[in-house]
Amino acid sequence: EAQVTQNPRYLITVTGKKLTVTCSQNMNHEYMSWYRQDPGLGLRQIYYSMNVEVTDKGDVPEGYKVSRKEKRNFPLILESPSPNQTSLYFCASRGGANTEAFFGQGTRLTVV
């Protein structure tokens, strides 16, 4: 089954404690992205990758890092999480420039 898998689904952490949210897709897609969803703000793109070792900033990259060492994986790293990063995070992948995105189930992160 074609899917994008994120882990964990839920995470509560403390300010400053480094964390990683994993994302994996099994569709051999070139493009992958991370978004955060906040009430009233829709989805905002954090980072995206157009291929292995090719990443770029989205609209809200501050406080986040990503890496794309393998085509299937695109982890999101918060080196020093802060409460304003409390949000619902989605990973997505797509096969080409004009194709639709497949989304993971989401990771609800709370930073206290």
Added chain:
Amino acid sequence: AQSVAQPEDQVNVAEGNPLTVKCTYSVSGNPYLFWYVQYPNRGLQFLLKYITGDNLVKGSYGFEAEFNKSQTSFHLKKPSALVSDSALYFCAVRDSPHTNAGKSTFGDGTTLTVKP
């Protein structure tokens, strides 16, 4: 720069009536336009897209959307709403691929409520 506006936070319709969820966009080149739906506690699911060609596109669950270049709009429509259509709907745009194929911009979302 690219942007998307969904002017209505909420749309309420009665079951069986037609529905419209509005979307307008701004891009520097030619747009790729998408509609997604999000049910509670789920990820987004693709509904339909406009890339090129016929301005009226048909998608999943009986939804359709009309691309209007002069009005820079891509409104989502359905002739007869179902209670099960109640969800959060997102419009998204990508600029033409020669500029920045990786970047996608989503609207703020419109909550559709269909009442029995």
